[in-house]
Amino acid sequence: MVTPALFNRYNSAEAFAEAEPAELELLIQSTGFYRNKAKNIIGAGQVLVRDFDGDVPDNMDDLLTLPGVARKTANVILGTWFEKNEGFVVDTHIGRLAHRFDLTWSSRDTKDAVKIERDLMEVFPQDRWTDVGHMFILHGRAICNARKPLCDQCTLTELCPSAFEHDKKTNAKAGKKKKAKRKKVSKRNKRAT
Ligand code: SF4
Numbered sequence: 001m002v003t004p005a006l007f008n009r010y011n012s013a014e015a016f017a018e019a020e021p022a023e024l025e026l027l028i029q030s031t032g033f034y035r036n037k038a039k040n041i042i043g044a045g046q047v048l049v050r051d052f053d054g055d056v057p058d059n060m061d062d063l064l065t066l067p068g069v070a071r072k073t074a075n076v077i078l079g080t081w082f083e084k085n086e087g088f089v090v091d092t093h094i095g096r097l098a099h100r101f102d103l104t105w106s107s108r109d110t111k112d113a114v115k116i117e118r119d120l121m122e123v124f125p126q127d128r129w130t131d132v133g134h135m136f137i138l139h140g141r142a143i144c145n146a147r148k149p150l151c152d153q154c155t156l157t158e159l160c161p162s163a164f165e166h167d168k169k170t171n172a173k174a175g176k177k178k179k180a181k182r183k184k185v186s187k188r189n190k191r192a193t
Contacts, residue, residue, distance in 0.1 A: 002028050013054040016045030040068025058082045072113065079130030088120040089133040093140025100144060100162040 006027050010016050016024075024038040031037065044066040048054055056077065057063055063074035075087040090098075095110035097103075103123050107115035124132050143150045149166050157163040 002031060013045045013048035013052075013056075016041055017049045019045070037068070043067035044069065056081070058084065060086055071117070075130075075133075079133065083130075085126050085129040088117045088124070088129045089137075090117045090120070091137065092146070093144075094120075094133060094136045096146055097136045097140050097144055100149070100160065102161045 009027060010019055010024075019038075019042050021035075021038050021042065024041060025034050028034045028037055028041075047066050048056065051065070052062065058078070060071075060074050060078065063069050063077060064071070069077075071087060072089055072091055075089040078084040078086050079089065088094075090113040092110070095107075095113060095116055098107070098116045098120060099110050104112075104116045104119040106119055110116075120132075121129065139156075140146075143154050149162075151157055151160075151164045151167065154160070154163070
């Protein structure tokens with residue numbers, strides 16, 4: 001976890017605004033894309049100091065002026081810190097689960113965050129948007145993985161239209177491969193006789 005050491009070293013917007021990129025990069029290196037992230041964190045610190053007296057704003061429009069902050073991050077801050085349900089966080093887990101649960105009808109794929117967010121906001125009552133988002137993320141990390149959802153350990157199989165679909169597809173693929181291999185072997189054997 002990077003945050004204990006990070007917040008130990010920098011504990012205010014001013015401190016982030018004045019951070020040395022190389023030092024900050026070292027502290028967040030394990031999170032990936034750390035050069036870009038360090039640039040955005042320093043930039044966000046500078047905007048917070050310049051425009052908001054060093055405080056994090058509590059509304060979508062102002063949050064979106066911070067470098068590196070788009071709707072997903074703004075929704076996390078508003079929902080989790082300020083307890084304001086202004087939107088639905090859509091990250092990679094929520095995008096995937098929205099499709100597996102058939103909770104999105106206007107998005108084409110799991111990356112279409114804007115449309116997925118709009119659909120989820122219609123499906124769930126506004127006062128549950130943040131809680132449900134957190135539950136989706138935890139469920140996506142622990143059980144409903146991208147590569148191999150653990151349907152046999154999932155408590156939602158009766159509600160989920162995609163339950164065991166992944167296994168069926170994988171088995172069908174394996175079956176096709178086996179069939180093709182059998183055909184190849186029998187052809188080779190025929191030629192040999
Ligand atoms: S049943 Fe399977 S696909 Fe559906 S939510 Fe559970 S793990 Fe995911």
